[in-house]
Amino acid sequence: MAYETIIVEIEDQIALIRLNRPEALNALNSKLVDELSRALTEADQNDKVRCIVLTGNEKAFAAGADIKEMSEKSFVDVYGEDLFGAKIEAIQRVRKPMIAAVSGYALGGGCELAMMCDFIICGENAKFGQPEINLGVVAGIGGTQRLTRFVGKSKAMDMNLTGRFMDAAEAERSGLVSRVVPTPKVIPEAMSAARKIAEKSAVTAKAVKESVNRSYEVSLREGLLFERRSFHSMFATEDQKEGMAAFIEKREPQFRDK
Numbered sequence: 291m292a293y294e295t296i297i298v299e300i301e302d303q304i305a306l307i308r309l310n311r312p313e314a315l316n317a318l319n320s321k322l323v324d325e326l327s328r329a330l331t332e333a334d335q336n337d338k339v340r341c342i343v344l345t346g347n348e349k350a351f352a353a354g355a356d357i358k359e360m361s362e363k364s365f366v367d368v369y370g371e372d373l374f375g376a377k378i379e380a381i382q383r384v385r386k387p388m389i390a391a392v393s394g395y396a397l398g399g400g401c402e403l404a405m406m407c408d409f410i411i412c413g414e415n416a417k418f419g420q421p422e423i424n425l426g427v428v429a430g431i432g433g434t435q436r437l438t439r440f441v442g443k444s445k446a447m448d449m450n451l452t453g454r455f456m457d458a459a460e461a462e463r464s465g466l467v468s469r470v471v472p473t474p475k476v477i478p479e480a481m482s483a484a485r486k487i488a489e490k491s492a493v494t495a496k497a498v499k500e501s502v503n504r505s506y507e508v509s510l511r512e513g514l515l516f517e518r519r520s521f522h523s524m525f526a527t528e529d530q531k532e533g534m535a536a537f538i539e540k541r542e543p544q545f546r547d548k
């Protein structure tokens with residue numbers, strides 16, 4: 291499938307999706323969001339893909355929603371079309387593991403998009419922020435919700451109220467990103483993490499993702515019950531038998547996603 295605003299490469303069971311509007315620091319216009327949601331849905335359904343890496347370029351992961359496209363819209367326009375609603379829901383429905391590889395700016399919708407991934411690996415030059423307040427709007431796709439869960443109320447308020455940027459060291463310290471690497475190593479590091487994940491049972495990987503994501507939705511007691519039942523259900527898979535047999539026989543497991 292040919293896209294105009296993103297580049298999709300599938301290699302070694304990893305889909306590498308690059309946001310590609312360098313002239314606008316990868317600002318998320320409606321075409322890009324549409325193409326991205328389609329590409330992610332396709333990757334999720336493609337048997338040749340076991341993990342997805344989402345990235346931008348060295349200067350920007352994405353500098354937010356496209357301000358030029360939004361600026362003239364009215365409330366009735368954005369409410370009527372439910373701006374970013376359905377397309378973003380599609381991105382959130384992806385069941386395969388998804389890593390954000392962030393260099394440069396991840397601002398507004400860009401920071402929110404990175405947070406929709408399962409984890410974030412960033413370069414030393416990364417800058418995260420929710421500067422929507424400078425435009426007279428509030429964040430719209432997770433900046434007040436996911437960011438608060440990642441970094442806590444105080445930093446989330448600080449970021450959303452002052453619009454300041456957070457550098458890579460602070461992002462790692464605050465739990466927003468899982469790893470910081472020298473900027474040229476961001477994609478190799480994310481690809482290497484993706485390859486590690488691709489070696490696991492795809493069934494187990496989906497169950498892990500489901501269970502961690504549950505922790506945001508339910509009480510601890512319900513979450514622990516969900517996790518325990520998920521653990522129990524893995525005993526219905528061949529991959530559980532293979533994984534445990536391989537450990538006992540001191541060999542590498544050969545998972546078959548069954």
Ligand code: HXC
Binds near residue numbers: 314354373422
């Ligand atoms: C449209 C954008 C853009 C954006 C950058 N550009 N960000 N276009 N929407 N979000 C364009 C600029 O207009 C410029 O185009 C080109 O990209 C390069 O940007 P510069 O500003 O010249 O670069 P620089 O001086 O290096 O500054 C980088 C920057 C700044 C600090 C990241 O561009 C910036 O503040 N951008 C806006 C960040 C932001 O407010 N994001 C939140 C958006 S609202 P020209 O044609 O002039 O060369 C949002 C809401 C989400 O995300 C809610 C979803 C429902």
